[in-house]
Amino acid sequence: MKRYNRIFILTGAGISAESGLATFRSANGLWNNHKVEDVASIEGFERNPALVHDFYNNLKAEVQNVSPNAAHLAITTLQEKYPAEINVITQNVDTLHEKAGNKNVYHIHGQINQAVCLNCAQVLETWGDVDTETVCPHCQVMGMMKPNIVFFGENLLCMDTVERLLRQCDLFVSIGTSGVVYPAAGFVQSAKYYGADTIEFTLEPTANNYLFDKHIYGKAGETFPQFVEELLAAL
Numbered sequence: 001m002k003r004y005n006r007i008f009i010l011t012g013a014g015i016s017a018e019s020g021l022a023t024f025r026s027a028n029g030l031w032n033n034h035k036v037e038d039v040a041s042i043e044g045f046e047r048n049p050a051l052v053h054d055f056y057n058n059l060k061a062e063v064q065n066v067s068p069n070a071a072h073l074a075i076t077t078l079q080e081k082y083p084a085e086i087n088v089i090t091q092n093v094d095t096l097h098e099k100a101g102n103k104n105v106y107h108i109h110g111q112i113n114q115a116v117c118l119n120c121a122q123v124l125e126t127w128g129d130v131d132t133e134t135v136c137p138h139c140q141v142m143g144m145m146k147p148n149i150v151f152f153g154e155n156l157l158c159m160d161t162v163e164r165l166l167r168q169c170d171l172f173v174s175i176g177t178s179g180v181v182y183p184a185a186g187f188v189q190s191a192k193y194y195g196a197d198t199i200e201f202t203l204e205p206t207a208n209n210y211l212f213d214k215h216i217y218g219k220a221g222e223t224f225p226q227f228v229e230e231l232l233a234a235l
């Protein structure tokens with residue numbers, strides 16, 4: 001096992017699923033029994049903002065009731081014990097990484113405990129409900145808050161940082177991503193192009209399987225902590 005200086009960890013729905021959270025893009029196109037286009041598109045939000053707020057308020061409550069699993073906790077161990085810069089780039093809108101004590105977490109698809117004001121662009125952080133009557137604490141305008149979730153067709157967040165980290169990393173790790181949702185599915189290609197070793201932890205072969213040097217199949221809660229042990233043992 002090599003020594004690494006900069007580790008880029010990309011996580012997707014699979015790591016949250018092991019904590020019991022429904023995955024955002026399941027095979028049947030439903031998310032907690034809602035059509036994804038109704039609750040995760042700008043058109044859906046414009047059509048029925050109350051429904052969209054309601055959906056994310058419910059998800060917010062659900063998220064608060066789940067706990068991080070062994071894979072999340074192993075990232076904390078790695079960050080505490082392994083002498084490298086370790087960043088976590090997640091497609092998940094839950095905050096299980098933070099709950100597990102992970103540092104340097106970037107939510108490229110937004111996060112459930114935030115709303116953004118469409119009038120002044122300020123972000124409001126709250127675990128309380130947000131609805132069509134919520135007043136923006138910054139500009140005092142009512143009814144302009146949108147869940148700070150990246151909807152279809154919107155730009156991902158933190159991409160300047162992500163692109164820099166992809167150029168710099170010498171180990172790229174993917175945990176629980178399907179490899180079909182772009183642009184995140186292309187991250188491995190960039191990292192590989194810039195010279196990083198690439199490894200994926202997944203339940204089954206992914207769409208961009210061929211871009212990884214190594215594949216570890218199984219539950220991330222079992223396989224990833226073991227990998228962390230191996231990294232630490234090589235110090």
Ligand SMILES: [Zn+2]
Pocket residue numbers: 117118119120121122136137138139140141
């Ligand atoms: Zn505002």
